[in-house]
Amino acid sequence: MTSKTENSKMELATFIDSLMDEFSLLSDEKVAAEAIQDFGSIENALGGIDAEIENAIASLGKDRLSKARAALEESQKNATRLSDPTQAYQQLADFITSEDGFRRLTLAARNGRASSDDDATSAIFDLCELREFKQSSPQPKFGERAKADFILQELGITKPEEIDIEVIAWHLGAKVRYGRLTQCEARIIGSDDVAMITVDEGAPPQRQRFSIGHELGHWIYHRGQTLCCQAGDIELPSDQSNNLERVADRFASELLMPSYLFVPIAQSLGPPSMRVVQQLAEIFKTSRTATAIRLVQLNQRPLCLVSHTKSGRRWFARSRTLSGNWMPSHELRAETAAFGMIFGKSAPKASPRCMNASIWFTRRDASRFNVIEDSFRVQNSEVISLLSVKEEKEFLCQET
Ligand SMILES: [Zn+2]
Secondary structure, eight states, X not given: OOOHHHHHHHHHHHHHHHHHHHHHHTTSHHHHHHHHHHHSSHHHHHHHHHHHHHHHHHHHHHHHHHHHHHHHHHHHHTOOOOOOHHHHHHXXXXXXXXXXOOOSEEEEEETOOSOOHHHHHHHHHHHHHXXXXXXXXXXXXXXXXXXXXXXXXXXXXXXXXXXXHHXXXXXXXXXXXXXXXXXXXXXXEEETTEEEEEEETTSOHHHHHHHHHHHHHHHHHSTTOBOOOOSSOSSOOGGGOOSHHHHHHHHHHHHHSOHHHHHHHHXXXXXXXXXXXXXXHHHHTOOHHHHHHHHHHTOSSOEEEEEEETTEEEEEEEOTTSOTTOOBOSSOXXXXXXXXXXXXXXXXXXXXEEEEGGGTBOOTTGGGEEEEEEEEEETTTEEEEEEEEEETTTOOOOOO
16 A cells, blocks of 8 residues: 555655756757746756755645644544553553563653652553554654754744644654643653653743753653753753753754744844844744743854853853853843842843943953843843843944
């Protein structure tokens, strides 16, 4: 039996063959002359063929995406989940001792603070549900290509609103479930090439999306391993550490905010600012912190993003054009808007505001530069500041 996918593949192959025929025809002088008449130049005619191939590949991907969505909806309708722990433990024990017991387990819990009986029981339920889950997906063959981009393009994703994280997870063999977790924010349990991702139903939606992306990162990079995600912060800049957690965070960020969609949209919104971050966060349904980090890391302008609490600097991220000797100070100075937001009893100073770069950076010649500070407050009395560095001779601060 030929599946629909096989049919689409054959259609695509025929289509590409016909384009290739057109392509070889272009070397014929008469045809080439006609092409120049129709398209203006041979380059334009070839560009047209390229675009047709790209569209054909994207539409094949979109076909995959809509099939995955339909299969996911079907599975949600038919989901059966045990609710009796004794029954679940019994089922699991039978299964483990049976011949086709679990193989190659993957296990990771995000921001687990401690283990709790409730979470352990819900993990047992996950394992029982996993047995019923027929969507098995071996690791895609990524080759040299960036993994997140590969997955998105395989699904023909060309707009931010198409980044449906549950459908993407399904396509990768992982089913997402929202439930109560008491000691961690998200967890993945996998056996062979199927997995269940459970996300805390109480977390904000942007955070849930990032957590699912993070667990999928473990699924792609650390399949078959048992990890204990370290307690601590999520979405921190990934260049500060290279451990398994940062790998998973980086994957989540690349999957939810792929550069091929993020960069052109960010550029169309104007120079980097918190207003732009807010707009991008709404478009990509990501947190402001994760979005700001991505904006800085993908930017060509000299930018620094720094986080402070009452006890000083927590972390920072820099764009590639800001060299390593641009170190943000540990302590905040009173002239900054961020200081007012953390310590101020009166209304905080307006942000964005312009000031000398030496107020923010320890670099010896920092005073030759100015900085535009745009700060915003996040939870737990943390303030994040987006700093755009400008050469003083090119950019003077206006007294306000
Ligand atoms: Zn993790």
